[in-house]
Amino acid sequence: MRREIKFGGFGGQGIILMGNIVGKASAKYDGKNAVFTPSYGPEARGGAASSNIVIDEEEIDYPYVTKPDVLVVMSQEAYEKYAPSLKDDGILIIDEDLVHLKNGVGRVAKIPSTRIAEKLGKRIVANIVMLGFFAGVTKLISYKAIRKAVLESVPPKFKELNEEALEKGYKYGIKWREE
Amino acid sequence: MRIEFYNGNVASAEGAIHAGCKFFAGYPITPSTEIAEHMALRLPQVGGVFIQMEDELASMAAILGASWGGVKSMTATSGPGFSLMMENIGLGAMTETPCVIVNVQRGGPSTGMPTLVGQADVMQARWGSHGDYEIIALSPSSPQECFDMTIRAFNLAEEYRVPVIILMDESVAHMSEKVMIPDEKDIKLVERKKASVPPSEYLPYKADDFVPEMACAGEGYNVHVTGLTHDEKGYPQATSPEVQEKLVRRLCDKIRENEEKIRDIEEIEMEDAKIALVSFGISARSCKSAMKKARKDGYKVGIIRLKTIWPFPEKYFEEISEKVKKFIVVEINYGQIKLEVERMVGRKKVVLLPKMGGDIHKPEEIYGKIKEVHNGN
Numbered sequence: 001m002r003r004e005i006k007f008g009g010f011g012g013q014g015i016i017l018m019g020n021i022v023g024k025a026s027a028k029y030d031g032k033n034a035v036f037t038p039s040y041g042p043e044a045r046g047g048a049a050s051s052n053i054v055i056d057e058e059e060i061d062y063p064y065v066t067k068p069d070v071l072v073v074m075s076q077e078a079y080e081k082y083a084p085s086l087k088d089d090g091i092l093i094i095d096e097d098l099v100h101l102k103n104g105v106g107r108v109a110k111i112p113s114t115r116i117a118e119k120l121g122k123r124i125v126a127n128i129v130m131l132g133f134f135a136g137v138t139k140l141i142s143y144k145a146i147r148k149a150v151l152e153s154v155p156p157k158f159k160e161l162n163e164e165a166l167e168k169g170y171k172y173g174i175k176w177r178e179e
Numbered sequence: 180m181r182i183e184f185y186n187g188n189v190a191s192a193e194g195a196i197h198a199g200c201k202f203f204a205g206y207p208i209t210p211s212t213e214i215a216e217h218m219a220l221r222l223p224q225v226g227g228v229f230i231q232m233e234d235e236l237a238s239m240a241a242i243l244g245a246s247w248g249g250v251k252s253m254t255a256t257s258g259p260g261f262s263l264m265m266e267n268i269g270l271g272a273m274t275e276t277p278c279v280i281v282n283v284q285r286g287g288p289s290t291g292m293p294t295l296v297g298q299a300d301v302m303q304a305r306w307g308s309h310g311d312y313e314i315i316a317l318s319p320s321s322p323q324e325c326f327d328m329t330i331r332a333f334n335l336a337e338e339y340r341v342p343v344i345i346l347m348d349e350s351v352a353h354m355s356e357k358v359m360i361p362d363e364k365d366i367k368l369v370e371r372k373k374a375s376v377p378p379s380e381y382l383p384y385k386a387d388d389f390v391p392e393m394a395c396a397g398e399g400y401n402v403h404v405t406g407l408t409h410d411e412k413g414y415p416q417a418t419s420p421e422v423q424e425k426l427v428r429r430l431c432d433k434i435r436e437n438e439e440k441i442r443d444i445e446e447i448e449m450e451d452a453k454i455a456l457v458s459f460g461i462s463a464r465s466c467k468s469a470m471k472k473a474r475k476d477g478y479k480v481g482i483i484r485l486k487t488i489w490p491f492p493e494k495y496f497e498e499i500s501e502k503v504k505k506f507i508v509v510e511i512n513y514g515q516i517k518l519e520v521e522r523m524v525g526r527k528k529v530v531l532l533p534k535m536g537g538d539i540h541k542p543e544e545i546y547g548k549i550k551e552v553h554n555g556n
Contacts, residue, residue: 020355024184027357034184036355040294061468062542063354063461 002060003140006068006085007051008078011040014127015074019051021131021149022141026055029145035063048077055140070138072130073099074113093134095126109137109176116168120161128154128162129169136173143170181360187352188213188255190322191281191345192221194329195253197366200279201227202252204241206234206260209293210349211283214255235260239267239280246276247404249395251333255281259290261300262307268342269308270406272430275384275391277336277371279329281345283352284460284511286536296349297536298460299512304344305489311427313434315441316344316489318459322356328486334369335441339433340390346488348511350461350539374400384426385411389433434490443486444495448474452481454552455499457520458509459485461539466509469545480549485516496523504528505552509545511536 005022009015016038023036033056040049052065071086072093073079079099086092089106096110111133117126128150135146147166154162185193192214195203203218215231222229227250232238238254245252256264261282271278284300286292304316315335319325325347332343374381374394381400384391394400403413408423416422434441445463448470449455456466463484473480483499483506485492496519500506506524508517509532517531532548534540 020184023355027184028182033357036184037350037353060356061464061471063350063464064539066541 002054002056002058003070004065004068005053005055005070005072005140006065006082007053007072007074008082009049009074010077011047011049013049013074014124015049015051016040017153018072018127018131019053021146021153022051022053022134024153025141025145025149026053029148030142032057033060035060037063048075048081050078050082070134070140072134074126074130076100091138093130093137095130109133109173111169111172111176113169116172117165120165120168122158122161125162125165128165132166132169132171133173133176134169136170137176139177180362180365183358183360184355185322185326185358186213186355187319187322187325187347188283189217190325190358191255191319191329191347191352192217193358193360194326195279195333196221196225197326197360197363198330198333199251199368200253200333201225201250202242202245203227203254204230204232204238204245204252205254205256206232206238208257208260210285210352211255211257211281211347213352214281214283218253218255235263236267239264239271242278242280243267243271243274243276246278247396247402249397251277251279251337253279253281253333255283257283257285257293258287258297258300261303265303265307268314269310269312271342272308272312272314273310273406274404275340275393275430276342276404277333277340277393278342279332279336279345280342281329281347284346284348292537294349295537296461296511296539298346298348298462298510299515299536300346301488301510301512301515302518304346311431313341313431314344314489315339315341315434315487316346317443318346318485318488319351320460320463320484320486321351322354322358324486325351326358326360330366330368331443334367337369337371338390339437339441340371340393341434344489346460348460374398382411383413384409386429386433389429389436438490438492439494441487441490442492442495444492445482445484445486447482447484449481449483449499452479453504454478454480454549455503455506456480456482456509456545456549457485457506457516458482459488459516462509462511465540465542466545468542469549472542472546473549478549478553488516491519493523496520500524500528505530507532507545507548507552509540510534511539
C-alpha cells in the first residue's frame with residue numbers, strides 16, 4: 001500500500017539526510033519500493049527544508065508526496081506549513097521543544113529529540129533520535145533496516161553515537177505505541 | 180550485481196563510469212551538480228580525469244578534445260549552460276566526435292527556475308546549433324534508467340560517432356530510488372571503429388557504411404579535425420558544394436537511416452488503446468498513474484513513452500496512427516513533442532496537455548483530460 005511520509009524542519013537539521021536514510025532503508029534493506037525527493041531553498045542553513053518519501057510494495061509512478069500519512073516536523077514553520085496537508089487519520093510526529101501545537105489534529109506523537117541528543121553529547125544527532133522515534137511509532141520500516149541505513153550514512157567515527165541516538169529514539173517510540 | 184539507492188544524477192555518473200568514461204569537463208550548475216560532484220569523486224579512482232572548466236563553452240570543447248585523444252568523455256549541465264554549449268555541439272556533430280552531454284532540464288527560458296523541473300529543451304537539443312545535422316537524444320524516467328541510458332548513450336556515441344544528449348529533467352535527477360548495478364561482465368559496451376588500414380592508406384572521413392573509422396591523436400595516423408566542410412582526407416573544402424552535399428547528407432543520413440535501430444519506445448497497454456498518452460521523462464510517470472486509473476474505469480487508453488526522443492520515430496507514429504484515435508501529448512513545455520506528433524499523425528488527432536515548468540502533472544489532471552477527450556470535448 002502506498003504510504004507517504006514528509007519530514008520538515010530548517011536547513012542544517014539533517015532533514016534531507018533523514019529522508020535519504022528512510023528511502024534507503026526501505027528500498028535496500030526492507031525490499032520495498034521507495035522514492036525520496038528533497039526540497040530546499042537556496043540557503044545552506046536556516047531556510048525551510050523538507051524530505052518526501054513514498055513507500056510501496058507496488059511500483060511507484062507519481063513520485064511526490066501530496067497528502068502525507070506521517071508528518072515529522074522539527075520546526076514551528078514546518079509544522080504550520082505542512083500540518084494542513086496531513087491525512088485525516090495520519091500521524092503527526094513532533095519535537096516537543098521546537099513545535100507548539102495550535103490545535104489538536106488527529107494522532108500526535110511527541111519526543112524531546114533535541115534535548116535527548118544534547119544529553120548524548122551532540123545536538124546534531126537530534127535527527128537520528130527522531131528517525132528512531134519515527135521507526136518505533138510507525139513501524140513503516142524495520143529497525144534492522146533503518147539501523148543499517150543510518151550506519152551506512154554517517155561518518156565512521158560517529159557510528160556509535162548515531163547508533164545510540166537511533167536506539168534511544170526507537171525505544172521512546174515503542175513506549176509511545178504501548179501507551 | 181549490487182543494489183544502490185541513488186538519485187538520477189549519481190546514477191547517471193555511475194553509468195558513465197561503468198561505460199568506461201575516463202574524462203569529464205564541466206561547470207557545475209543546478210540541478211545537474213551532483214553529476215560533476217560524483218565524477219570528481221569517481222574518475223580519479225578509475226584512472227580518469229575530472230576538470231572543472233571556466234564555463235560551458237570550454238567544457239564542451241574539452242570533451243571533444245578528450246574524445247579525439249582516444250577516451251570516452253562526458254559533460255553535464257542545465258539550460259543556461261546547454262545554450263552555451265551549442266556552438267561546440269555543432270562542432271562535435273561536424274567532426275563526428277563521440278561524446279555524451281547530460282542536460283538536466285529546469286524551468287526556462289534564461290535562468291528561469293534553477294531548482295525546479297522543466298522539459299522545454301527538447302527542440303533545442305535537436306536544433307540548437309546552426310546548420311543541418313542530426314543528433315541522438317534519450318530521456319530517462321527513473322534513476323535506474325539514468326544509469327542504463329548513460330551506458331547506452333556512450334554506446335550510441337561510439338557506434339555512430341555523434342554527440343549523444345541525455346535529456347534528463349530535474350525531477351528524475353533529484354529523486355532517489357533503487358538502482359541495480361550489474362556486474363561488469365554483464366554490461367555490453369560498444370567501442371568506436373578504429374583505423375583498419377595502414378597510416379599511408381587511411382582516409383579519416385571515408386565511410387562505407389555512413390560511419391568512418393576513427394584514428395585518434397597519438398595512434399600513428401594523420402588526424403584532421405576541422406569544423407570547415409571537409410573531404411575524405413579531412414582537408415577543408417569550404418568552397419565545394421559537391422563536398423558539402425556529400426558530407427552533410429552523410430552526417431544526417433547516418434542517424435536517419437538507422438532510426439529504427441536507435442529507436443527505443445515503451446508501449447504500455449497499447450494493444451487495444453483508442454487514446455494514447457505520448458510522454459517522456461518524469462511526465463510519463465504521472466501518465467502511468469492516470470492510465471491505470473482510467474483503465475480501471477473502462478477507458479481504452481495506453482502510453483507511448485519515448486525513451487529515445489531524437490531521432491524522432493516518424494514511421495512508428497505513422498503506423499500507430501492507423502489504430503489510435505487521439506493522442507494526448509503530456510509534456511512540461513508549451514508543445515514541443517506535440518509538434519512532432521502532429522507532423523506525423525495530423526493536427527486533428529493531437530491534444531496537448533502542457534505545463535510551463537516548476538511542477539509535474541498531477542495524475543488527476545491527466546485523468547481529467549482522458550475523460551474530456553473520450554467524451555469528444
